[in-house]
Amino acid sequence: MKKNTLRRALMLLALLVSSHVLAAQKEMTLMLDWFVNPNHGPIIIAQERGYFKAQGLQVTIQEPADPSTPSKLVAAGKVDMAVSYQPDLTMDVAAGLPLVRSATLIATPLNALMMLDDGKPHTIADLKGKKIGISTPGSEEASIGAMLAEANLTLSDVTIINVGWALSSSLASGKVDAISGGCRNFETNQLALEGYKVQQFYPEEHGIPSYDELVFVVNSAHYDKQEIAAFNTALEQATTYIINHPQKAWQQFIAYAPDTLDTPLNKQAWQQTLTRFALRPGAVDLQRYNDYAEFLYDHKMIKTRPNAKDYVLNVGE
Numbered sequence: 001m002k003k004n005t006l007r008r009a010l011m012l013l014a015l016l017v018s019s020h021v022l023a024a025q026k027e028m029t030l031m032l033d034w035f036v037n038p039n040h041g042p043i044i045i046a047q048e049r050g051y052f053k054a055q056g057l058q059v060t061i062q063e064p065a066d067p068s069t070p071s072k073l074v075a076a077g078k079v080d081m082a083v084s085y086q087p088d089l090t091m092d093v094a095a096g097l098p099l100v101r102s103a104t105l106i107a108t109p110l111n112a113l114m115m116l117d118d119g120k121p122h123t124i125a126d127l128k129g130k131k132i133g134i135s136t137p138g139s140e141e142a143s144i145g146a147m148l149a150e151a152n153l154t155l156s157d158v159t160i161i162n163v164g165w166a167l168s169s170s171l172a173s174g175k176v177d178a179i180s181g182g183c184r185n186f187e188t189n190q191l192a193l194e195g196y197k198v199q200q201f202y203p204e205e206h207g208i209p210s211y212d213e214l215v216f217v218v219n220s221a222h223y224d225k226q227e228i229a230a231f232n233t234a235l236e237q238a239t240t241y242i243i244n245h246p247q248k249a250w251q252q253f254i255a256y257a258p259d260t261l262d263t264p265l266n267k268q269a270w271q272q273t274l275t276r277f278a279l280r281p282g283a284v285d286l287q288r289y290n291d292y293a294e295f296l297y298d299h300k301m302i303k304t305r306p307n308a309k310d311y312v313l314n315v316g317e
Contacts, residue, residue: 025058026227030216031070033083035063035165036261037186038270039106039214040083041253042277046238048252055230067164068136074219075099081231086212087139090293093311094302098220100313101289102228103235104278106213109204110183111140113147116171117197124201125151133163133176140181142301147206149299172196183213185272190265209291213276220311229315232282239277246274284312 032040043061046052052059062079064070070082071089075097083105084092092099113132115122124147134140137160145155163170167179168190179187184200191198204210218228242249250270254262289308296302 024056025053026056026224026230027058027060028081028227028231029060029062029079031062031064031073031079031082033064033070033085033214034067036061036257038253038266038273039110039183039186039276041242041249041270041273042105042235042238042281043083044253044256045242045249046234048256049238049241051234051237052231055234057227057230057234059231071097071099071217074217077219077222081216081218083214084217085139086215086289086292087142087296088136089215089217089311090289090296090306091139091142091302093306094293094296094304099217100220100223100311101215101284102218102223102313102315103216103232103281104212104284105215105235105281106273106276107278108213108276109202109211110185110213110276111143111181111203112184112188113144113178113180113201113203114171114182114187114191114198115178117199122199123151124148124206125153127151127178128153128157130177131159131161131175133161133167133170133179133181135162135164135167135181137162139296139301142296142299143203143208144180145301146208146295146299147201147203150206168194171198183269185269185276186265189268189272193265193268209288209295211288211292212278216281218313223313225313225315228313229282232315235281236279239279239281242277243274243279246271282315284314286312 047059071084071092073079074082089099089101132144141160148154161176167182168187170176171179172191172194188198286308289312293305297305
């Protein structure tokens with residue numbers, strides 16, 4: 001009789017503890033910059049391996065219908081956090097959007113200006129009079145403009161076309177002559193698998209300061225430092241696991257959505273992305289942000305120079 005009473009008491013205690021843990025889970029909506037792909041490896045692994053849950057977070061991962069909207073939705077208070085780009089963040093802040101960077105996902109540039117390789121050597125000067133496809137207006141035009149300047153060209157010498165999701169197909173079909181915004185670990189592989197070879201020009205090799213390709217942004221007017229610290233801890237755990245166990249992590253990554261993620265393209269991109277992840281997502285180099293803001297200002301892409309300390313969050317403060 002006493003044993004049964006003790007057993008019931010223990011079961012009740014376990015239920016109470018479990019209920020408390022579930023009640024303590026903080027709900028968070030995270031909108032990606034694009035459909036799920038290897039660039040988002042640490043996010044998916046943190047979700048799949050329970051790192052977010054262990055930090056008291058219940059993260060709902062969303063994909064945008066339009067890749068230009070995630071940061072705007074954060075600024076409007078529609079989602080809690082979004083994956084964005086350091087260049088876009090700087091331009092958004094300069095334009096007055098209430099955003100701050102809370103962590104880094106990809107710590108090196110991935111963007112490239114791409115043209116189909118027709119066997120002839122090309123230079124940026126060959127883009128005069130050509131059509132260039134982009135996915136999100138703003139920072140890509142800034143990057144294109146700076147690269148064109150090396151060839152004594154300006155944006156008025158080319159036609160910019162917003163092709164949204166269809167970067168690779170627009171280039172392959174001839175709808176545009178070049179694309180900007182395509183990732184050197186993704187679009188190049190996608191085009192190669194379809195039989196198209198590309199020539200790439202890397203922004204950081206053509207007068208553009210290096211930057212963080214992908215960052216997390218939150219609303220500057222209302223964010224929870226403890227929640228962000230917990231998110232960053234889970235993200236760092238996931239990144240460490242990926243680096244230590246790349247093949248096991250790959251299997252767990254594709255398990256998130258096998259029908260769409262388990263592809264030859266993603267497998268190639270996964271291997272090429274491993275060295276790009278930020279090993280310390282919360283760490284930041286403020287000067288890196290100020291240098292890029294100076295670049296945008298010098299090229300008249302922003303009218304004011306935001307100070308990094310005002311929009312790059314240090315949750316340790």
